[in-house]
Structure formats: structure tokens, C-alpha cells
Amino acid sequence: xxxxxxxxxxxxxxxxxxxxxxxxxxxxxxxxxxxxxxxxxxxxxxxxxxxxxxxxxxxxxxxxxxxxxxxxxxxxxxxxxxxxxxxxxxxxxxxxxxxxxxxxxxxx
Amino acid sequence: xxxxxxxxxxxxxxxxxxxxxxxxxxxxxxxxxxxxxxxxxxxxxxxxxxxxxxxxxxxxxxxxxxxxxxxxxxxxxxxxxxxxxxxxxxxxxxxxxxxxxxxxxxxx
DNA sequence: AAAGCATATCGTAATATTGCAATATTATAA
DNA sequence: TTATAATATTGCAATATTACGATATGCTTT
Numbered sequence: 497x498x499x500x501x502x503x504x505x506x507x508x509x510x511x512x513x514x515x516x517x518x519x520x521x522x523x524x525x526x527x528x529x530x531x532x533x534x535x536x537x538x539x540x541x542x543x544x545x546x547x548x549x550x551x552x553x554x555x556x557x558x559x560x561x562x563x564x565x566x567x568x569x570x571x572x573x574x575x576x577x578x579x580x581x582x583x584x585x586x587x588x589x590x591x592x593x594x595x596x597x598x599x600x601x602x603x604x
Numbered sequence: 605x606x607x608x609x610x611x612x613x614x615x616x617x618x619x620x621x622x623x624x625x626x627x628x629x630x631x632x633x634x635x636x637x638x639x640x641x642x643x644x645x646x647x648x649x650x651x652x653x654x655x656x657x658x659x660x661x662x663x664x665x666x667x668x669x670x671x672x673x674x675x676x677x678x679x680x681x682x683x684x685x686x687x688x689x690x691x692x693x694x695x696x697x698x699x700x701x702x703x704x705x706x707x708x709x710x711x712x
Numbered sequence: 713a714a715a716g717c718a719t720a721t722c723g724t725a726a727t728a729t730t731g732c733a734a735t736a737t738t739a740t741a742a
Numbered sequence: 743t744t745a746t747a748a749t750a751t752t753g754c755a756a757t758a759t760t761a762c763g764a765t766a767t768g769c770t771t772t
Contacts, residue, residue: 500760597640
């Protein structure tokens with residue numbers, strides 16, 4: 497085991513899970529926060545800001561990219577990373593929709 | 605290793621990561637979708653709807669509860685689960701804020 | 713009390729994730 | 743061309759997650 501049984505769930509459910517999972521690590525949240533603050537697509541200045549080894553950061557960046565949370569473009573020997581707005585919008589809408597559709601009535 | 609180095613990150617970053625991680629499994633997304641659809645706090649009718657064994661579902665429910673995504677109240681020999689709106693609001697706002705603060709200019 | 717439900721917990725096997733050193737790769741600079 | 747800088751990949755150890763059978767716990771009904 498250890499393997500997720502994906503076959504039973506809808507496309508949408510799997511999509512959300514994959515994206516949420518990618519945000520499910522503080523280092524990756526920190527990277528997003530940093531990209532947002534710097535307000536530009538930085539390469540691995542990330543290394544200087546986040547106290548993890550270079551291979552580890554590279555791995556986290558890959559996870560974020562695979563989940564479409566960030567984009568990266570090669571620029572010489574540097575990579576410009578930036579936030580992929582639309583995926584965050586998707587998340588925001590998905591969660592916002594849940595929040596606003598909860599009915600209280602006989603709830604806990 | 606395998607252990608996340610949490611000590612370097614902010615409270616907020618860790619909080620978001622924990623919540624996002626809890627949403628990072630399709631079964632848990634499916635449970636939330638179900639709770640929303642049923643529009644009431646059901647006990648383990650979840651079992652009938654989600655094709656996983658009872659202990660597995662119970663475990664997923666615990667993860668969701670620990671992340672404050674759902675609440676559960678005991679009612680006789682049943683548990684009423686329901687969505688914890690405020691945590692979803694928190695997520696929606698956090699991600700929405702990111703989406704709306706991205707600056708494009710020289711981005712990828 | 714006994715039987716029967718709904719849930720939780722335990723133990724365990726299979727697999728995934730995290731983190732990093734070492735090493736590769738690729739682009740620029742000297 | 744050689745060195746240097748930025749990034750990716752590989753390999754591996756430690757730990758976490760997922761899934762479930764078996765079993766426990768705790769109501770509720772008979």
C-alpha cells in the first residue's frame with residue numbers, strides 16, 4: 497500500500513488533490529510567498545532565502561511546476577520562476593465555493 | 605529523512621501547508637464534496653459512497669478533522685460530520701490573495 | 713445481559729516523500 | 743578552452759502516508 501487509489505475518484509477531485517498536495521509543504525508555501533513578495537520571477541535567489549539544500553529546493557520547485565502552481569522559463573543559465581495565477585484562482589474558487597455553500601441548520 | 609523541516613518556516617506557512625496537505629488526497633476531496641452535496645452532517649453513509657474500507661475512511665476523516673476542515677459531533681453511536689466553513693474561507697482567501705497580487709510585467 | 717450497529721484504533725505491508733551529498737548538465741565568463 | 747555559476751538528476755537513508763484486516767470501544771436495541 498502507500499499508493500493512493502485514484503481510480504475511484506473524479507477528474508476534478510484528483511485535480512484539486514494534486515494541486516493541494518503540492519501546497520502541502522511549508523517550504524513550498526514559503527517559495528510561493530517569496531515569489532509573490534519579490535513580485536518578479538526570480539531564479540534561485542530562492543536558495544538564499546530558504547534554508548534547504550539546493551537539490552531539495554530544486555525538487556520542491558519541480559513539484560510546484562508539475563502542479564501548475566508556478567511557471568519557469570529558462571533564461572541563459574538561470575531560470576525565471578513565477579506564480580501561475582490561474583491555478584491559484586482555481587483553488588480560490590473551489591474553496592470559496594465550498595465555504596459559501598455550506599448550510600448550517602442542523603450542523604455540529 | 606522523510607521528515608519535513610518545519611522549524612524554518614512561519615506559523616502561517618505551516619498552517620496553510622497542513623490544511624492544504626489534508627486536501628491533498630482525492631478521497632478526502634471526495635468526502636468534502638459529499639458532505640457539501642448532502643448538505644447535512646452525515647455519519648458513515650460516507651462508507652457507502654466512497655469505495656474504501658472503513659478503517660481507511662475513518663483515518664481520512666481524522667486527517668480532515670485534525671486540519672479543522674470538518675467538525676464531528678457524536679450523536680448516539682453515530683458521528684455527524686460537517687464542513688467547517690471558516691477553514692475553507694481561510695483557504696479561499698489565502699489563494700485568492702495570491703492570485704490577485706501577481707504582477708505580470710516581465711513574467712514568464 | 714446479549715447481540716448488533718457505528719466508529720476508532722492497532723498492527724503491518726507497500727509505497728511515497730523529504731532531504732541531501734555527489735554528480736551531471738548547460739550556459740556564460742575569463 | 744577552461745573555469746565558474748545555476749540548475750537538474752541520481753542514489754540513498756530516514757520517515758510518512760495509504761490501505762486494510764483484526765480487533766477494540768461504545769451506543770442501542772432486544
